[in-house]
Amino acid sequence: xxSVTQPDIHITVSxxxxxxxxxxxxxxxxPYLFWYVQSPGQGLQLLLKYFSGDTLVQGIxxxxxxxxxxxxxxxxxxxxxxxSDAAEYFCAVGDNAGNNRKLIWGLGTSLAVNP
Amino acid sequence: xxxxxxxxxxxxxxxGKYVELRCDPISGHTALYWYRQSLGQGPEFxxxxxxxxxxxxxxxxxxxxxxxxxxxxxSTLKIQRTERGDSAVYLCASSPRLVExxxxxxTRLTVL
Numbered sequence: 001x002x003s004v005t006q007p008d009i010h011i012t013v014s015x016x017x018x019x020x021x022x023x024x025x026x027x028x029x030x031p032y033l034f035w036y037v038q039s040p041g042q043g044l045q046l047l048l049k050y051f052s053g054d055t056l057v058q059g060i061x062x063x064x065x066x067x068x069x070x071x072x073x074x075x076x077x078x079x080x081x082x083x084s085d086a087a088e089y090f091c092a093v094g095d096n097a098g099n100n101r102k103l104i105w106g107l108g109t110s111l112a113v114n115p
Numbered sequence: 116x117x118x119x120x121x122x123x124x125x126x127x128x129x130x131g132k133y134v135e136l137r138c139d140p141i142s143g144h145t146a147l148y149w150y151r152q153s154l155g156q157g158p159e160f161x162x163x164x165x166x167x168x169x170x171x172x173x174x175x176x177x178x179x180x181x182x183x184x185x186x187x188x189x190s191t192l193k194i195q196r197t198e199r200g201d202s203a204v205y206l207c208a209s210s211p212r213l214v215e216x217x218x219x220x221x222t223r224l225t226v227l
Contacts, residue, residue, distance in 0.1 A: 045218075103158070107157050108156075
């Protein structure tokens with residue numbers, strides 16, 4: 001069965017520091033991979049996605065992620081964090097084998113940013 | 116353009132009551148999904164519509180939960196005989212051509 005693991009429940013970084021949020025997935029084939037961000041009181045917003053091709057994908061708000069098949073990972077990175085990046089981050093995998101693209105989600109990583 | 120909208124934004128009900136949660140997807144999106152998110156958890160898949168039909172309802176927890184999408188646009192999630200364990204944020208997402216999903220703000224359901 002498909003699954004997503006986000007090992008870090010909570011991370012605190014200083015503003016201006018670099019960030020890496022980890023995501024590992026379990027899936028039999030090449031998955032569709034997503035990172036979403038959820039701010040308090042807001043809906044889930046798509047940061048970036050990987051379907052195929054270049055394994056380094058660029059997203060909105062200066063985020064990027066790298067798909068590493070050998071490690072079953074899709075880690076999210078940002079070179080310099082801003083205070084407004086404080087939010088909950090979710091990694092998700094989509095089933096691309098059939099017609100259903102339902103998403104399987106990790107538990108999320110809560111990011112706090114110190115001034 | 117307009118995004119996915121969900122009404123109500125908050126719903127408080129008593130145990131045993133019936134509730135309906137509404138989702139208006141982005142115009143033209145044929146796929147519609149319902150998820151449930153409990154506190155401190157990631158979203159959990161409930162049901163997926165392709166057009167008017169429920170293509171996958173394997174995530175519905177039991178027969179108290181039902182969803183419809185009669186005209187292939189607006190969808191309603193219906194919960195009968197609500198229980199305290201049903202308290203969660205119910206999320207709706209729509210998608211064009213089974214690609215990325217766009218989420219609404221959610222409905223926070225509280226069962227007292």
